[in-house]
Every structure is written in structure tokens, then in C-alpha cells.
Amino acid sequence: MSRRQFLSGGALLGSSFILRGTGFADQVENVEDLKPGDFTWHPDRSPSGPITIVVSVPEQLVFVYRNGIRIAVSTCSTGKAGHDTPTGVFTILQKDRDHHSSLYDDASMPNTERLTWSGVALHAGGLPGYPSSHGCVHLPLRFSSLLFGITTVGTAVIIAGQHDEPVDVGDSGMVLSNVAAEEADAAAASAEPHGADAAAPTEEKSISIVISSADKRAIVLEDGETVAEGAVTIDAPDTPLGSYTYILSRTASSGGALLWHAIGYNRDSTTGETAEKTLYRIHPDADVVKAMQARMVQGAILVTTDLPLHPDSRSGKDFVVMDTAPSA
Template sequence: MVAVVGRRTVLAGLGALVAGLVAQRAAAEPQVVAVDELAPGAFAWHPERAPAGPVAIVVSIPDQRVYVYRNGVRIGVSTCSTGKPGHETPTGVFTILEKDKHHRSSTYNNAPMPNMNRLTWSGIALHAGNLPGYPASHGCVRLPLAFSERLFGVTTLGTPVIIADAATYPGTVLHPGLVLSDDAKATLQTVASTSAKPARPAKTPKTTTPSGPAISILVSSAEQSIVIMRDGHVVASGKATIAEPERPLGNHVYVLGPVGDDDQRLVWRTIGYYDSTARDVESTPSDTLARIRGDQAIIAAIQNNLAPGAVMITVDLPLSADSRTGRDFVIMTDQAVG
């Protein structure tokens, strides 16, 4: 017996098939949702927008959002949960000190902290955790589990993390300032072939992403000084001469990276950060770099340690224990919490 299928049945079947394919395609494609409309636990992740380059992370406490930038391009945004009253998350500039995919808290009942990126040895970190939609942690920055896995895969030791009440989007500063020559690529190649093997931190990370040494350069207008740190250790310091010293330098984070995937030039990409929504409009990133000078010894030390991914931070604070927590290289605007 041969079944006879009518034209109406065929059309109905084709319609269902097309509808199913459209639904599958829609489910596979990223959904466009406004950042401020993300529900607790939601995130967006688009690493293809910038396949390579230095990574920088911005945590906005008022918005309870985490923004991830690679080579100056935003590749991810996520909801988060920061410290609750009495355990506020400290604000400032941090660098990732340790990575541990299966970390457990030594302070809070061995609580799991998956995909942990440590920011301070006193206990502040980025990790997966519960997100109720408001600040609820003991000081850490909690993230959705799936987002924390993706973030863990793109960070390295030394990746800058800016935690602030407000921050600017990354911009490109084409002026190389005091630390780069006109032929930056040749300079860095020379440095890479002659620099000594870096010392490792006293505390060896359990899990790390392969990368070069973490280079951090701190410039303080308050003390007219420059400090260079390599893998958490001070390797050089010297005097900074600031043009128009009566004007603040402003709070800026510069990350050194290539102009593009195939471009041989290197530039600083910058993010400004603030304790409040009030912004210092008189101190632009390019203007800040142009105002900083150092003697020959400190410039040579910078060039001998410089590499793509290096971080330079300008502050108007003194480089005391109140603003820099030893080898953590944490530039804090609030008191650290445990």
C-alpha cells in the first residue's frame, strides 16, 4: 500500500521545518540585550571581536557589572555581586596575582570559589558565585559560573582589574610618551633578547596561563616618583618630573599593545577610573603621558622591562602602604577588606 500525501500536508510539513530551523538559528545567535537590562546571572561574551591582545577588566560597583576589554575592544559584559555593607569591595587598580580553577576559601568554611583570579593576598578575588542582584559577598566579585570560565581562559598574571565607582571606556593614546621610541617594535625586540630571566613571586600560583612577566609601572605625582615592578617585585625606582605640577595627573591605567593584529606598532590603551561620577576633565590620557619625564636611569629601566601587556598607572596619591599594598601592586582608593 502506497501512502498518498496531499499538497496541504507537504506545505504544512515544510512550514514546520522552516519554523524549526529559524528557531534553532535564533537560539544559536547571540541575543542583543542592553547592558543595563541584563538579569542577575546573565552575561554577553564575544571574543571574536578582538581575537588577540592585552586584556583589561573593569568592575563597576554602582552598576554591578563587569566589563572585559581585549586590545581596547569590549569582548564581554556580565552581572556581578560585590561586597555587602560591612564587607565592601575595595576600589582601585589591581593586577591578577594568582589563578586557581578549583579554589576553596581558607576563611569562609572552605567555600568553593571556582575560576578564581586573585586580586589581593588578603582575600579579594574574581570568582564564580551566587548573584542575587545586589552586593552580597564578603568583598570578592562574584560572577556567573559560565562567564567566570570564559574570563579565566583569557586572563594572565598581571592582567589589570579596575574596580571603581565610575570608569571611562578604553581609548587609544597614539603618543608613546616617555617610554617608547619611534621604532617601538625594534626596541622591544632588542629588550627581549637581552633582558635577564625575571624573578618569580614568592607564592607560586597553582594554575597559571602561560604568559610573560607581569610588568607594572606606577607614576605618582604626589611623590614625583616612578616605580617599576616585575612579577610583583620592585626592580627599579626613580624621580619623575611632572610638567605643570600644580595640575593633577588624574587616575589612568595604560595597557601596552599592538595597534591591530597585523600592525607592528605599539600604543597605550587607557582607562580612567574615579571614586565617584565626578571626572577630572582637565587631565586627558594623552596630556598626562606628555607631562611625565624621568631621568635616563629610570627610562632605561623601563625600556629594559617593557613588553606588550605591560601596565602603567598614574595616580595623585603617595606610594605609601595606605595606597600600595606591597608586592600585590594594588593601588587602592579604599581600605582593603579581608
Template structure:
């Protein structure tokens, strides 16, 4: 999905796009690129319901919000400064606190905090000077931080990447369709965590699949895969309908395949 398409989707259904003091420019093309520090775009009506995912690009200093695999918002951010780098990778929201006060940085106010690591990395409202300036957290414009806080829940996926590209729609990952149990031996205890978001981790090296719900392991099994797995990939399930499963590929640092699936990948799907 190109930045231009994201811009057009947002602009078509945009009802407002504000900062504390300014209205967004009326042009459609280039609107995302023209966002000034503290500005954002927000159009939740494009996808009123569904799972939420957030992608933060350290290169462009922007955060993209997706619901049901559809872009509903983009915001400028300020991430970690030199010596306090914001880590890249795939994270989940571990804790939410609308009135959080830091116990590390001299009682600093961190409104609408969404914790990503227990080591002090979080998304929260803060000052955006136009460049990386935090101690590793992802600072968001206060109004956007509040809006995002209102649609997320514990366990949602947050991807932090150096890649300037945004997620793209992908066919069913071949690994998920080809992974099958090598034997009848498996563990399945859904009662350990009856509700919450489900995450599936597939290890090609260990030939094993692990199912987590709310961060708690509820199942695991040995698997057989068709070919060697030589890189890490991440996907989020967008929806399931009469046409099947619809997946979104999430960009990971150093993954050259953060675009559409290759012909080879499609053949495995």
C-alpha cells in the same frame, strides 16, 4: 567608548551568549542594560589575541573584559554587601585557582578564583541574586568565570570602580612622553624578573619612575615632569603599530577625566 558602541561590537561578532538556562535576547540596542542576573555576553573572536584587562563597575554591577583594548565580553556580577564593601582601585591578578576552596568562609567553593588581594578579595564563580551580596569578592556567573579564567594570566590589570562608564581609547598619555631622567642615575636589573607583565608607576610628588615586572621592581629613575600632577590616572597599552602607541584610559574612582583626553592633555602628548 559608549555602552551602545560596546553593545554593537559585541553583537556583531557574537556567536553565543548563554546562562545556565537561557538564551540571550536577539536585540542589539540595550542588550547590556537588559542583562539579567547571571547573564553575560561573550565574543572573544573580536580580538583573538593581546593583553587582557577587566573593569568592574560597582554602580552597574557589571564586569567588562577587554583584550588588546577591544571589548570582548560583559557580565553581570554581585559585589560586596553592606559592611563588606568591595574595594575600588587598580589591582592585578595575584593567584589563579580553578578549584579554590575558601579557608576563611567555612570551606566555601570559589571556582575559577582569580585573587586580587591577599586579604580575601577575588573574582570567582558564585551566586548572583541581582544585588551586592558577597563578602567583598566579585561573583561572576559560573560559565563566564570559566571563560574569563581561560584568557587571563597572572599580573593582568583589574580596575574596580564606582564609575558606570567604561574605558575609552586615549592618545599617548602626556606624562609618559614628558617624563625624562633628571640625571644619569638610575637602576636597571631586568634579570630579577625576566618575564611577565610590566607595570610603570610614575610619582609626581617623588619625581620618580618605578618599573615592575611580575610585581618585582626591575628598574627606577628620577624624572622631570612639565607640570604638577594633581590627580591619579591609569592607562594600559593597547598595542604598538606603524602609527605609534595606542592606549586605553582606565576609569578610576573620582577621576572626572575617565572620558576622552582633553585638548590640554592632547597638547602634552
């Protein structure tokens, strides 16, 4: 894998309803019962909190989590051979309810949520039951509209061959090895003008933090622009960090404590550390810690990777941590 490929930017399903077209179908037990065009939608399971989207390429399924709880699953269609959908961690860069393709004969792409400036996006499209797109992630029309309504610019999207169910990290009162949750909480409260329990999507700044074991460095990005960068010390440096995405949230109680929801993806679970152990091995320099503490808002994401940070594969306000490159 080349450096240029790196940086260019639940459990409750047992009682789910399937939606076929626009109507409800019978209850099902497993996502294996979903047929092309089907999806489940249960936002009431977790009414508020940050959204995370996981696209499983092998399963041709999209999983939606809010505050670490699975609220929806949908069938999808990713890129066909020669137009493979890149895998890795993305954030939603732009949203357009009535988008038309500039590459494919002005084709209608309803409910587009852009993931890269080079053309990869989530949007409504054909669903034959296998990968068929030119690199985008096709979704059922109704599902794409519902999803569009609960995401914001900056929402994390993980496209992967394998992923773990979310786990909570932060019971020790720390959001990083040397960043105490209570120290970050005041900054978080001041940065959340609608209160810590605000449920409505807002267009607040998108905060992303990337930590590379290869470079032993961290970068802090706000709306895609680097606002801080510095060295990190990593305990047991010869042990890989692994590929994790952490989404900052709060416990369910009013004014609840900050904690991370962590999702591992495309990693070897037999050789890596747990999400919690990985997080607390990381010790950023003081300037990075200060920048992080000032930006600890719900929905902030932190990504760990064993690939190098390489700025010549990152352009504009694009946040992409790729482990495969997009097809030419």
C-alpha cells in the same frame, strides 16, 4: 584618605548576545537588559591582545576589553555593607580553577583569580542582583570559566565607581613624553618570544609602572618586585594627573606599532587632563626610562595617581593601587 590606603601591591555592544545559564538568548541592545546571571561573550570582536577587566560597583557589572575593544559584559555581585570590595587598580596575582576558601568553611570558589593576598578575588559565586559577597567579585559560573581562559597573571583589573571607555594613546609615536615607541619596540620584540601578534595567554613576567604626582616619583615593578625607582618631572605640576590605567598594546596590523589603551576611573573629568595629555606631561629620570624601555611588552600597565607611594602598605608580590581600603 590615608597614605596606607594607597599602595599594597563597548561601543560594539549593540549586537551582543546574552548568555543565560549555559544557553544563548535573544539579541539585546543595552547592558541594562542583563539580568542577574546573564552575560555577553564576543571574543571574536578582538581575537588577540592584552585583556583589561573593569568592575563597575554601582552597576554591578564586569566589562572585559581586549586590545581596547569590549568583548564581554557580565553581571556580578561585589561586597555587601561591612565587607565592601576595595576600589582601585589591581593585577591578577594567582589563578586556581578549583579553589576553596580558607576563611569561609572551605567554600567552593571556582575559577578564582586572586587580586590581593588578603582575600579579594574574582570567582564564581552567588548573583542575587545586588552586593552580597564578603569582598570578592562574584561572577556567573560559565562566564568565570571563560574569563579564566583568556587572562594571565598580571592582567589589569580596575574596580571602580566610575570608568571611561578605553581610548588609544600613542599616535604621536611616543609611549611616554621621553620614550619613543620605536626605541622601545626592539626591546618589546626581543621580550615577546612568540612574536608581536601572539594571541595565546602566556605566563610572561608581569610589568607594572606606577607614577605618583604627590611624590613626583615612579616605580617599575616586575612580578611585583621593584626593579627601578626614580624621580619624575611633571609639566604643570599643580594640575592633578588623575586616575588612569594605561595598557600597552599594538595596532591591529601585523607587527603593528606600540600604543596605550587608556581607561580613566574614579576621576573628576571636569578638572583633569585627557589621557593623552596626562601621559605626555610625565618625564621620568633616565634610569626609570631605561628600565621601562627594557620592559615594553604587550600587557604592561602604567598607572597614574595623585596619591603618594607608600611602601609600608605594600607587601610581598602584591600590586594594588587602592583609592579605598578593604573592609576590616
